[in-house]
Amino acid sequence: MTTYHHGDLPAALRAATVELIGEKGTSGFSLRQVARQAGVSHAAPAHHFGDVRGLLTAVAAEGYERLADEMSSAIDGVDDAKERLRRCGQAYIRIAFEYPGHFAVMLQRDLFDTEDEALLTASVRAYEALSGTIEMVRDQLNPNLDVDQAATFCWSAVQGLVILSPNLDSVAYHQDTKFTETAELVDSFCDFMINGFANTPTTP
Amino acid sequence: MTTYHHGDLPAALRAATVELIGEKGTSGFSLRQVARQAGVSHAAPAHHFGDVRGLLTAVAAEGYERLADEMSSAIDGVDDAKERLRRCGQAYIRIAFEYPGHFAVMLQRDLFDTEDEALLTASVRAYEALSGTIEMVRDQLNPNLDVDQAATFCWSAVQGLVILSPNLDSVAYHQDTKFTETAELVDSFCDFMINGFANTPTTP
DNA sequence: TGGTCGAGTTGGCACTGTCAAGTTTGCAGT
DNA sequence: ACTGCAAACTTGACAGTGCCAACTCGACCA
16 A cells, blocks of 8 residues: 555655745756655656656646635535635635645646646536536526636636736735735626626627 | 847847747747757857846747737727727737747746846836726726726736637637637627726725 | 565766856957 | 957856666565
8 A cells, every 4th residue: 555665655746846846936846856855766756657747747636626625615505606706716816825836837738738637627626616606697697698708707817817916016025915915806806707797798 | 230140149049939939838948959049059148148037038028028019009099998908908819829939938927037127118018008998998987996906807817818728629729710719708808807897886 | 485566776868057268250449 | 450358159067957778675466
């Protein structure tokens, strides 16, 4: 059961990866450094992930799973469409700020295999938490709403904000103030989106 | 005037960079390969750009300049706020698809120096084309609109879409169909945004 | 007990970014 | 016209990188 030397080397390698990338970004990351940090030789990762792309694919998949979990539980039992959308947005940036290493990978689609099965199911699960919410918006606010268009819109906006957020002008460089600033922005995004969805008759 | 060997080596290096990145992404790019493609030795780029970060900063700045130019001229003389916003969005993705190499860099903020002067003035110029448009939206549709919030919203949404667009499910892999698909999506985004801006009373 | 196989190691290869030192080129000053 | 000099570029080196092949070790099963 346990991989004999390390308790769970794949997990340790993923952890080292996100720690490194969280600090230095995806460009300042190296497979050998990850191996060093996990206390194994430089060729050990290949045995579990094939190559660096495989490792980053696993990291991205892990990130999407955490995102899907957080979004699902955030909207669980909430019936009001508007509140539900707000919670989707908040869940997204909560995970983005809690797991910056994962997100740095996820947002760079040329770094990993977007066709990977585990990754796909996780990302679809996250997307469906949103699209299910948008269906409620349609049912409660605007029967003509194109759900896929609207969901893509929400996803794009929050994703774009996460990329932008390091450049938001918080006075202090505290991670905390930057988070609350972004969280407030997401709330206002949700207001715009909800009111847009409710008042857009049909897309031609 | 002319740099003696090459007519204009810095420009040639930028061109080689965006060509490479446009094909293989930012991860499959190397300084030495760029130098090879430009027909100079591997250390030549350092003389003009210092290091790889300097080169990518120049590329990003060039991209922002093209973006600012395109956006400015797209909205020039247009008085209707809604149409003007639509043109901003269309200009953005037009440049994003025309210069994928530039955008791949611009969207990865840890690759270049975001404090660079030329880059900052260009990106501010692009942003102001948008925020000026949002001011018109405020004047024509909703006096209570928070311009900065709304502009950040627009920027995030379109930027997020550009990142997402490679994963949109065009039947064919033609760059063209993917572009028109994205362009239509941007138009519907603009509808959502305009109607959201017009119908959001105040942000608390 | 012996065999097999997964997990991890070592060493090597081609490649990378950057630095130091050299070389070539154009040009300004006298 | 000659000299000096600085900019533009080259060459060579160094540590570091991803990946591949060959090896060793340990565990489990027949």
